[in-house]
Amino acid sequence: MATETLAAPVDASPRRSFSLTPILTLGIPTLVVVLFVVLPLILIGIYSFYSLDPVTGLMQRDFTWANYERVLTSPIYRNIFIRTLSIAAIATVIALLLAYPVGYFIGAVAKPQNQGVLMLLVLIPFWTSYIIRTYAWIGILQSNGFLDSVFGWVPGLDTNLLYSRAAVIIGFVHVYLPIMILPIYASARNLDKRYIEAAQDLGASPFSTFLRVTLPLTMPGIVAGIVLFFIPTFGSFVTPQLLGGTGDVMMGNIIDNQFGEAFNWPFGAALSVIMTLVVIVAMTLFFRFADVEEIYGS
Amino acid sequence: MGAEPRSRGWVLKAYTALVYIFLFAPIFVVVLTSFNPTGRATIPNALTTQWYRDLAEDDQLIDALWVSLQIGVTTAVITSLLGLSAAYGLSRYRIPGRGVAQGLFYLPMLIPAVVTGVSMLIWFNRIGIDLGWFSILIAHVVFALPFTLTIILTSFAGFDTRLEEAAQDLGATPWRTFRLVTLPLVMPGVLGGALIAFTLSFDEFVLTFFVAGGGVQTLPLVIYNRIRYLLSPEINAIATLVIAFSVGILLIGQIAIALRARRANRAETA
Numbered sequence: 001m002a003t004e005t006l007a008a009p010v011d012a013s014p015r016r017s018f019s020l021t022p023i024l025t026l027g028i029p030t031l032v033v034v035l036f037v038v039l040p041l042i043l044i045g046i047y048s049f050y051s052l053d054p055v056t057g058l059m060q061r062d063f064t065w066a067n068y069e070r071v072l073t074s075p076i077y078r079n080i081f082i083r084t085l086s087i088a089a090i091a092t093v094i095a096l097l098l099a100y101p102v103g104y105f106i107g108a109v110a111k112p113q114n115q116g117v118l119m120l121l122v123l124i125p126f127w128t129s130y131i132i133r134t135y136a137w138i139g140i141l142q143s144n145g146f147l148d149s150v151f152g153w154v155p156g157l158d159t160n161l162l163y164s165r166a167a168v169i170i171g172f173v174h175v176y177l178p179i180m181i182l183p184i185y186a187s188a189r190n191l192d193k194r195y196i197e198a199a200q201d202l203g204a205s206p207f208s209t210f211l212r213v214t215l216p217l218t219m220p221g222i223v224a225g226i227v228l229f230f231i232p233t234f235g236s237f238v239t240p241q242l243l244g245g246t247g248d249v250m251m252g253n254i255i256d257n258q259f260g261e262a263f264n265w266p267f268g269a270a271l272s273v274i275m276t277l278v279v280i281v282a283m284t285l286f287f288r289f290a291d292v293e294e295i296y297g298s
Numbered sequence: 299m300g301a302e303p304r305s306r307g308w309v310l311k312a313y314t315a316l317v318y319i320f321l322f323a324p325i326f327v328v329v330l331t332s333f334n335p336t337g338r339a340t341i342p343n344a345l346t347t348q349w350y351r352d353l354a355e356d357d358q359l360i361d362a363l364w365v366s367l368q369i370g371v372t373t374a375v376i377t378s379l380l381g382l383s384a385a386y387g388l389s390r391y392r393i394p395g396r397g398v399a400q401g402l403f404y405l406p407m408l409i410p411a412v413v414t415g416v417s418m419l420i421w422f423n424r425i426g427i428d429l430g431w432f433s434i435l436i437a438h439v440v441f442a443l444p445f446t447l448t449i450i451l452t453s454f455a456g457f458d459t460r461l462e463e464a465a466q467d468l469g470a471t472p473w474r475t476f477r478l479v480t481l482p483l484v485m486p487g488v489l490g491g492a493l494i495a496f497t498l499s500f501d502e503f504v505l506t507f508f509v510a511g512g513g514v515q516t517l518p519l520v521i522y523n524r525i526r527y528l529l530s531p532e533i534n535a536i537a538t539l540v541i542a543f544s545v546g547i548l549l550i551g552q553i554a555i556a557l558r559a560r561r562a563n564r565a566e567t568a
Contacts, residue, residue, distance in 0.1 A: 021472065026387030029380040029443070030399045036440050037405050037414065040421035044413070047420060098317050105314045109307060120552055125321045127548045129501040131518045132537040135525050136324030139331060139339025146327050149340035174324065177317075235410020238503065242525060252412045259416050259508065269420070272413040279410060 041276075047269035059265060067270035077254070077271075084251040085278075087165070088234040091172040095229050096222070098173065099180040103221065104214075106181075107188025119185060126178035134171055134242050141167050141243070163245035171239040176232055180225035187221025227286050231279050251275055325541060332538040337531030349535040356532050358520060363536070366500055366517040369431070373438040373499035378492035380439065381446035382484070386476075389454040407444045414441075415508035422509060429511025437505040442498045446491035453487025486558055493551050497544060 048067055051060045071077045106118045125133065140146040147159035161167045195217065199209040215222075237252030244250075251271060258268025327339050332349055334342035353359060387393075388400055406414055415437070422433050461483070465475040481488075503518040510519060517540070524530045 019472075022387055022391035022393045024387075025383045026391070026393070026396065026399050029384040029387075030402060032380060033402045033405065033440055033443070036418065036421070036436050037409075038402060040414075040417035041405075041409070043421050043424060044417040098320070101310055102314045102317045105310050109310060116552075120548075121318060122321065124545055124548060125325060127497055127501075127544045128325060128541050129503075129518060129521075129537070129544065131501075131503050131521050131525070132328065132540060133324055135521070135533065135537065136328045136339075138525065140324060140327055142339075144338070144340070146339040146341075174320065177321065231408065231410060235412050237412055238522075252410070255412050255416060259419060265420060268416060272416055275410055276413050279408070283408065 044269045044272050047266055048273045050266040067267045088230055091169045091233050092226055092230050095173045095177055095180050099184055103181045103184025104188045107185040108191050122178050122181050133175055134239055137171050165248050167243040168240050168248050171243045172233045176229045180229045183224035184221040187218040191217050223286050227283055328534055329538045332534035349531045353532045353535045359536050362515050362517040362520040369435055370496045370500040372435055374492040374496040377439050377442045377446045377495035378488050381450045381491050382488050384447055385450040385454050403447055404444045406441050411504035415505045419508045429509055430514045433509040434506050437509045438499040438502055441505055442495035446495045449491040450487040453484040497547055
């Protein structure tokens with residue numbers, strides 16, 4: 001023990017350059033992720049080119065573009081694709097209108113000692129089960145539900161929104177609002193208020209100060225919030241399943257259906273690949289846009 | 299001019315309060331309904347604990363709760379070990395492929411969960427892993443890893459590496475240095491990461507839905523099936539307990555962080 005203790009400092013640094021530690025510490029988690037995330041994603045890419053034998057219904061390991069052709073040419077799937085994009089886009093815009101003022105208020109207006117508690121309050125609903133929060137909206141929006149029992153006396157007010165597009169959008173906004181507030185809050189907190197004061201000293205109106213100073217400076221938070229909100233919304237199948245009607249079926253429901261009742265894995269795989277590509281394109285576009293804004297802002 | 303910002307501040311405050319009401323109203327309704335004798339989401343005329351008593355005898359829900367707790371704890375242990383290992387590697391070494399590895403860890407955060415779920419389903423099917431407890435565990439671990447890793451990396455970022463060098467100069471082996479110097483300093487991050495992993499696993503639905511198979515049912519799966527196929531007022535009771543549990547964990551984490559910060563402050567001023 002004593003000799004080891006004495007010897008260690010002498011050859012510690014040269015030995016470290018040949019150490020297995022970096023390979024093991026990074027390697028084991030990487031192996032887990034490759035084995036259970038990367039390879040599955042590659043496999044689903046391969047499956048998307050397989051087909052089903054028309055007679056037996058069994059999967060054929062051949063190579064065909066037929067699944068992609070079906071998605072892109074059939075009006076049914078094109079409509080579902082467009083509907084999914086538009087529901088996700090509308091929900092994102094509404095969420096931004098709610099999240100921006102709140103994130104800005106907590107990060108830039110509220111007293112610093114209150115920020116922690118206010119953010120904790122935003123995060124509490126987020127740490128409450130997704131399924132339970134979606135379930136809660138069923139009780140609120142159904143006929144003779146909670147909204148009815150509170151506002152039912154108001155003449156002409158339709159509170160029975162369950163199984164409608166509006167219910168799906170309300171569900172999305174509620175479930176993912178906190179992850180949009182989070183980055184907006186972070187960028188509002190880091191906002192250097194001297195820029196705003198300078199703009200006002202130079203005679204800018206509150207509106208143009210907001211448009212030309214505050215908004216560009218908080219743009220990274222807005223973009224991060226939009227991306228974080230859009231991805232799970234676009235890929236969702238639970239919310240339209242539980243809150244939507246037959247006309248609110250989204251891409252996620254079709255994928256779920258291919259791996260459940262329809263049992264057409266190759267077609268479901270092609271839909272999954274298309275969904276992933278949309279998410280990647282959306283992310284790339286948004287981040288490029290954000291960079292441009294940042295350069296413009298500075 | 300002086301009155302104008304104040305009035306706008308008031309509008310902003312009221313708007314924020316309305317958004318908070320929107321965020322909390324559904325949770326409030328579930329809790330309220332769990333005590334409503336009608337079992338429906340309305341303003342109750344009386345209060346009852348009937349649904350909680352029913353819940354105690356609902357074996358399917360109790361079993362599912364037990365499964366979720368077991369998978370959650372196992373996920374927390376494995377994910378925090380993997381996260382600690384990855385965070386150590388990422389923050390201590392500059393080896394080739396490091397950036398790629400880091401990108402891969404965040405993949406499950408960026409790919410839609412439906413896609414990850416069905417990919418895992420066909421992969422487990424292809425390589426012959428039976429769907430059940432183990433496949434759910436794997437899905438939860440890779441799903442929670444980016445969140446856990448982020449938290450542990452933060453604790454490595456605020457780390458004075460001279461402490462490690464000092465330990466090594468004094469003759470400690472790399473393992474001893476890690477155990478006696480590094481680990482205690484990043485422990486809050488590891489515990490925070492484990493807590494997040496547990497919560498994410500406990501509430502996870504989409505991946506579980508695809509990789510569970512028929513045999514093992516977690517709590518979110520049972521709740522989902524009940525919501526879809528039958529009216530079951532006990533759902534509100536179990537939901538209330540789950541909400542209290544999740545919020546409790548979150549608060550414990552926050553209080554621990556606050557206490558630690560205060561202790562650190564006191565140590566600095568002393």
